[in-house]
Amino acid sequence: MRRSITAAVTALAATAAFTLSAGPALASPPTPPSASTAATELAGLTVKTEGSTTGYSRDKFPHWITQSGSCDTREEVLKRDGTGVKVDSSCQPTAGSWYSVYDKTTFTDSSDVDIDHIVPLAEAWKSGASGWTQAKRQEFANNLTISQLIAVSASSNRSKGDRDPSEWQPTNTAVHCIYARYWIWVKYTYNLSLQSAEKTALQQMLGTC
Template sequence: MLERGEPGEAAATATPDAGPQASTGQAPSLRELPEPPDAVKARELLADLVVADEDDVPGYSRAKFPHWITQSGTCDTREVVLQRDGQDVVQDDQCRAVSGTWYSEYDGLTIDSASRIDIDHIVPLKEAWRSGASQWTTPERRAFANDLTDSQLIAVSYSSNRKKGDKDPDNWKPSLKSYWCTYSRAWISVKATYHLTANPAEAAALAEMLDTCAT
């Protein structure tokens, strides 16, 4: 889940794909992950998740979820999310963010250096492994780890990301309670999209977090 790897793990790498040359310059002023379903729909999706105790399947490795892959030209998934989630982001000719600001939704920090930003997997890679991804093919895990379509990837402070680790919502929640609604909706949406299970305590925590959504 951590851009630089979970504690004690090395970050995975991937072979670049071919593609058109990436553009450089100022990025659009966007600061949000793809919108998850609203609270009503999220409750329906939560009710439909298979609730089961997690199986700590041996053999997990970040290398089984290849990332960050090239999305276009020299731009990999990390750089795409940095551009998407930042304000006034400027990239060099290798698509690296050289300036800009990022607001971390988890803890409310505003950060002016890309080196202090992690790209978080809302549903961590190891959590996905425990709840069904151990049965996937490598291409399926690759798609999950680089998903720019669903509400799965978000730029946040590295400090909040390291505190989160591979914990589910029963064991970790954003320190900003105002983000619990969006976070729970995103988590539920990703689990539903990828047909992943939820353990009982996780499901209860998600229901509690959905209670913070405005009615």
């Protein structure tokens, strides 16, 4: 995995809280590189025509795997990104609330919350992951050390689908800066390519930082 070790070690300094002017302080994915570093990383990514989804299946990105004890990746993100989260012996949330930064909505039922892959699995497949081993795709789909996973409303996650930032951006414009930084960090860590329109959209989002 290109450049991943240094980036991941830097990121592990904290799973930081950040405050939005339009929402509460909340837990979040590991803090991504700064906007200036993100711009440098973005400039280093390969721009080319996107590949196809031929051969793609979510089953080729095994998730959610066990992370610790009885907790799988989804449950770990629910614990991390929620407030006052309590879980039972099987790591299922029994209490807590989750604030979705994409659309500024709050939920108290974890079934209303999806775990979004910042860079969708199909997008990764079209950007280079089709040539990876299944073990590497599993790592990508469950990576908690970078900003690849975030708890958001099910409706916003399904609205996003597999689209990149040239096609979809959070309706909450206050998070466009950090969303772009999240996206770039993931693509840079895994040396994934991007389309010209995608790069332009990310540059525009970084301009809001």
